[in-house]
Amino acid sequence: xxxxxxxxxxxxxxxxxxxxxxxxxxxxxxxxxxxxxxxxxxxxxxxxxxxxxxxxxxxxxxxxxxxxxxxxxxxxxxxxxxxxxxxxxxxxxxxxxxxxxxxxxxxxxxxxxxxxxxxxxxxxxxxxxxxxxxxxxxxxxxxxxxxxxxxxxxxxxxxxxxxxxxxxxxxxxxxxxxxxxxxxxxxxxxxxxxxxxxxxxx
Amino acid sequence: xxxxxxxxxxxxxxxxxxxxxxxxxxxxxxxxxxxxxxxxxxxxxxxxxxxxxxxxxxxxxxxxxxxxxxxxxxxxxxxxxxxxxxxxxxxxxxxxxxxxxxxxxxxxxxxxxxxxxxxxxxxxxxxxxxxxxxxxxxxxxxxxxxxxxxxxxxxxxxxxxxxxxxxxxxxxxxxxxxxxxxxxxxxxxxxxxxxxxxxxxxxxxxxxxxxxxxxxxxxxxxxxxxxxxxxxxxxxxxxxxxxxxxxxxxxxxxxxxxxxxxxxxxxxxxxxxxxxxxxxxxxxxxxxxxxxxxxxxxxxxxxxxxxxxxxxxxxxxxxxxxxxxxxxxxxxxxxxxxxxxxxxxxxxxxxxxxxxxxxxxxxxxxxxxxxxxxxxxxxxxxxxxxxxxxxxxxxxxxxxxxxxxxxxxxxxxxxxxxxxxxxxxxxxxxxxxxxxxxxxxxxxxxxxxxxxxxxxxxxxxxxxxxxxxxxxxxxxxxxxxxxxxxxxxxxxxxxxxxxxxxxxxxxxxxxxxxxxxxxxxxxxxxxxxxxxxxxxxxxxxxxxxxxxxxxxxxxxxxxxxxxxxxxxxxxxxxxxxxxxxxxxxxxxxxxxxxxxxxxxxxxxxxxxxxxxxxxxxxxxxxxxxxxxxxx
Numbered sequence: 001x002x003x004x005x006x007x008x009x010x011x012x013x014x015x016x017x018x019x020x021x022x023x024x025x026x027x028x029x030x031x032x033x034x035x036x037x038x039x040x041x042x043x044x045x046x047x048x049x050x051x052x053x054x055x056x057x058x059x060x061x062x063x064x065x066x067x068x069x070x071x072x073x074x075x076x077x078x079x080x081x082x083x084x085x086x087x088x089x090x091x092x093x094x095x096x097x098x099x100x101x102x103x104x105x106x107x108x109x110x111x112x113x114x115x116x117x118x119x120x121x122x123x124x125x126x127x128x129x130x131x132x133x134x135x136x137x138x139x140x141x142x143x144x145x146x147x148x149x150x151x152x153x154x155x156x157x158x159x160x161x162x163x164x165x166x167x168x169x170x171x172x173x174x175x176x177x178x179x180x181x182x183x184x185x186x187x188x189x190x191x192x193x194x195x196x197x198x199x200x201x202x
Numbered sequence: 203x204x205x206x207x208x209x210x211x212x213x214x215x216x217x218x219x220x221x222x223x224x225x226x227x228x229x230x231x232x233x234x235x236x237x238x239x240x241x242x243x244x245x246x247x248x249x250x251x252x253x254x255x256x257x258x259x260x261x262x263x264x265x266x267x268x269x270x271x272x273x274x275x276x277x278x279x280x281x282x283x284x285x286x287x288x289x290x291x292x293x294x295x296x297x298x299x300x301x302x303x304x305x306x307x308x309x310x311x312x313x314x315x316x317x318x319x320x321x322x323x324x325x326x327x328x329x330x331x332x333x334x335x336x337x338x339x340x341x342x343x344x345x346x347x348x349x350x351x352x353x354x355x356x357x358x359x360x361x362x363x364x365x366x367x368x369x370x371x372x373x374x375x376x377x378x379x380x381x382x383x384x385x386x387x388x389x390x391x392x393x394x395x396x397x398x399x400x401x402x403x404x405x406x407x408x409x410x411x412x413x414x415x416x417x418x419x420x421x422x423x424x425x426x427x428x429x430x431x432x433x434x435x436x437x438x439x440x441x442x443x444x445x446x447x448x449x450x451x452x453x454x455x456x457x458x459x460x461x462x463x464x465x466x467x468x469x470x471x472x473x474x475x476x477x478x479x480x481x482x483x484x485x486x487x488x489x490x491x492x493x494x495x496x497x498x499x500x501x502x503x504x505x506x507x508x509x510x511x512x513x514x515x516x517x518x519x520x521x522x523x524x525x526x527x528x529x530x531x532x533x534x535x536x537x538x539x540x541x542x543x544x545x546x547x548x549x550x551x552x553x554x555x556x557x558x559x560x561x562x563x564x565x566x567x568x569x570x571x572x573x574x575x576x577x578x579x580x581x582x583x584x585x586x587x588x589x590x591x592x593x594x595x596x597x598x599x600x601x602x603x604x605x606x607x608x609x610x611x612x613x614x615x616x617x618x619x620x621x622x623x624x625x626x627x628x629x630x631x632x633x634x635x636x637x638x639x640x641x642x643x644x645x646x647x648x649x650x651x652x653x654x655x656x657x658x659x660x661x662x663x664x665x666x667x668x669x670x671x672x673x674x675x676x677x678x679x680x681x682x683x684x685x686x687x688x689x690x691x692x693x694x695x696x697x698x699x700x701x702x703x704x705x706x707x708x709x710x711x712x713x714x715x716x717x718x719x720x721x722x723x724x725x726x727x728x729x730x731x732x733x734x735x736x737x738x739x740x741x742x743x744x745x746x747x748x749x750x751x752x753x754x755x756x757x758x759x760x761x762x763x764x765x766x767x768x769x770x771x772x773x774x775x776x777x778x779x780x781x782x783x784x785x786x787x788x789x790x791x792x793x794x795x796x797x798x799x800x801x802x803x804x805x806x807x808x809x810x811x812x813x814x815x816x817x818x819x820x821x822x823x824x825x826x827x828x829x830x831x832x833x
Contacts, residue, residue: 012572025216025381035216036347036454037381040323041241041682046577046750047786047801062458062536063347063380063451068558079569086562101801106570107780107790108612113570122565137800145762146800 004057005164006065008084011076012101014046016150019177020074021052023154027165027173028056038063047101049080056164072162073128074153076136077101078119088126093162095197096120097153099137132160132197139192148182148189155193160201207249208256209386217384219377222348223315224249226355227285228257230311231390234277235261236270238652239681240289241324242378243317247287247684251693259392263684263693266623266652267292271299271314278312278368279406280396283359287315290331291622295653297334302408303368304338305416307423309401310393311363313355314340317373320498321533326603326622328531330499335370335476339420341427342370342476343435344450348382354435354473356387361431365423366401372475374498376451376533428477435473436482442466444547445490447483447507449475452496452534459540462552467543478506484514494546495522498534521546574608578787579749579805579826582606582673584720586614587783587811589642589671591723592730597642597669598633600626602654604646605680606673613781616644624653630668631661640734643670648678648686651701662710662739669733670741672703675748683751707741714740721746721807721827745833752832753803756824764823765799766806772816783811805832 007024009017018039028035039052053065068089075081075096088094102113114122116133124131136152143152151174157163158170171190178186207225209215217225224246227235235250237243247263254261260277264270267288274284288296293316300314316334319325335342343358345351351373358369404412440460448456449472460467470486472478487493487510495504504522511518521527527542528534537555544551576583586609601607601617602625610617619629630641645654650672661668678684685691690700704715714736716729726744733740757763765787773794780788780795787802788795797817806825809817819825826832 014577021381022216029214029216029383034383035381037216038376039218039379039381041245041379046575047572048574049572059461060458061454061461063376063382063454064535066458066462066536066540066553067555067562068553079572082565082569083572085565086558088562089558099800101786101798102789103570103572104575104780104784104786104788105573105611107777107788108784111570113790114568118568122568125564126561149800 004055004060005071006069007054007056007072007074008051008065008070008087009054009074009076010051010080010084012080013048013050015076016147017050017052017076020150020154021054023170023174023177024054026177027169030169030173031165033164034058034060036060036063049083051080051084072157074157076150076153078116082119082123085123085126088123088128090127090129092128093160094123094128094131095153095156095160096131096133097136097149098133099149130160132200134193134196136193139196140189143188143192144185148185151186151189152193155190156197159194159197207253211386211388214383214385216381217348217352218245218379218381219345219348219351219373220245220379221249222352222384223287223355223371223373224253225384225386226352227313227359228253229352229387229389230356230359231283231392232285232359233259233282233392233394233396234274234284235259235286236264236273237287238264238267238270238292239678239684240292241681242319242375243287243289243292243315244681244684245378246315247693248682254694261693263686265687267296268299271296271303274312275299275303275308277396278308278310279400280310280398282310282393282396283312284310285313285315287317289325290316290318290329291325291327293331293334295623301338304340304420305408305413306406307366308362308368309366310396311359312368313358313362313371314368315371315373317378318499319375321375323375326620328499330502331372332475332502333500335372339424340368340370340476341424341474342372343473344372344475345377345473346450346453347377348380348384350473351377352384361427365427367420367423372450374451424477428479432474432477432479433482436479437471438486439469439471440467442468443491444468445470445486445493446496447472447486447493447503448496449473449503450497452498452539455534455536455539456496458536459543462536462540463544463547463549465547465549472503475503480510483507483510487511487514487518490518492519492521492546494527494543495520496528496539500530573611575786576605576608577749578785578801579753579803579807580605581675581720581744581746581749581832582609583783583785584723584746584807585671585673585726585744586616588720588723588726589616589730590614592727593642593734597640598637600629600633600641600643602626602645602649604649604673606644606646609644613784623649624657627654627657627661627670631657631664631666634666634668641668643668645670645672647672647674647676647688647703650703651687658739659710662712665738667737668739669730670739672741672743674703674743674745676745677748677751679748683748703743712739712741714738715743717743717745719746719827719833720744723810747832749803749805749832752826756804756831760824763804764820765802765804766797766809766817766823767820768795768797769816769818770794772814774814776813778813779808779811779817783808
């Protein structure tokens, strides 16, 4: 199964998960790689639990990833990342945005919400190959808008060097998929994320 | 060069299954397309609306699915190619027209897409619409992936025209909502204008003897389709004594399972599942000793396999749902199928799923659930807040299909019932007849137009006592903002005649009609209190634009959204805001409440909720109500 790359982008609705996925599949297409991606549309446009599953490789068939066979987990929100636990194994690299969004339903029902550290520790139980936290929402604010948290995470994924693309493809795909008025901001966000993980993995 | 849906022939584009279906219609030279939005079918329409603006064919978001079928059918009768599409339950609405359309047939090719939702991801049930093909006697194709979704749609148009019968294309969530590379084909010329000339004078008159004649003709057409066309979509792959019969996305899970186990099996992949190519199926079953049938939901293929095997191979062991190897509930994935395949072959599963699940459960039990919620700033939350204060737990709340169904959750609990499009209104009359409690209808604007009006007329006519809240957010919101008959523009951007809900309701004879801005809690509460005192049908139109549209406008006009904040000096941690308004931007910080600036939409609607005035605008924040946003 070395020729396949399985990736989940997880977070809450409104964080730009579909956009992030579109950049990745555009990059795959640019390199002539086959892929299959499943996404969720419909009920709950904002602040529900959302994930897309992307599989890149010549003989990937199922649009849904088999548990334990994930290569990269991009968690735009920590709780939603940890919710993908059953996919994580020794082959999985994990990157987690540090900005935790407590579900309002938990506050209403009086359910305790774990801290970032507790969530990260829980996910470590699955024994991932690597796990790194990224203050992506903070970095996004620094480059100009918390809305580009997803793009910071995309850069962070490039920075840890596991994406199955040539250097530069992902950034070119980002530029292509970005609407004109957000292109420059997106590029800065990508670079901020990439710089962060490169520096912290050195 | 254009990218995406309208890219030139020969290019490879990453398309969603639904976009691929739309591209297929475009390649087939479609002239008239119509639909009512519904997950997982909606993106077919988003794609068609975009293509129609560019290429000039006709697309409409219709008032409901039955109307869409009628618009498309009349176009096909006029010699044009037409398509309509709907979610599985939409076919229930359209079925009255569809059953008889099968008898009438078509002149131009006509395709009807049913997008089923195994797992009920975004639906009220998991019905398997393949049985409609059988009971309507309509031929049906089932694609497995986006490339097939496009290719089979094109073929469906050609065959529909050749046999002058509408073709069903049946998709499921994991075909419609899967993105993959699709190689595009040539776009054929459209016909433009048609002419209504029935092939025979009684072609479209379905009564008695004429209907019986057409019924017999239809069955003949199906026989010809089975003999001449069904084989084109069937193929056998691999070798072995163990067989798999599959269609739709089940085929992909089966391939993945075979790959994971590294076994040699023989696969019959079916593309036309009604009528089934029985000769091919029969030959396949003769050549294997055991067969696993992989299909989501009901044992549609499996029962046919069992029936055909009785003659073809009486010794054959058929594994599937009836044998307990595969479930009838929920959607499948490669794991479900690999477990069934491993069991059938007497092998052990390639992954230690149990161990994995055990360890994962230790992680999952530490996580709070995150069910779908109303967005920050959602006007439905404001309506729910005021309704709950005004009416409390006295009424029976008949909720309907739309985002507002989420008001079933705490702290609102404004849904005893959520059922089918427009059903709230009919149930309300029944509750009034049967009980002493006041029925309250919560129905969205789009749902009101779709199926609410006949039941409202009934309630008025029968002199029932009902409170009707029309939660009018000026758009079909849940499916991603499609226009409906109350909106002054069409899907393709042209001007439309908006239907005025209050004038319509007044015209029906309702004398209690109020229109309120739900952000005005006092006024909204008062309207509901007075509605309760009113004797007959009382209508309260709660009108405020979907917050996602307003937030986008604020961002456009002001450059960014400035959030509200909680003044820590004034917050007493009484938690009234969380326990009565429950906006996702509230954060319970343990000893006080905060607002997450990355979450809030900066609407200001929650300000009056706090008894201590602790929710305050940050510098430069907008007050949507005072500043005229969203109304």
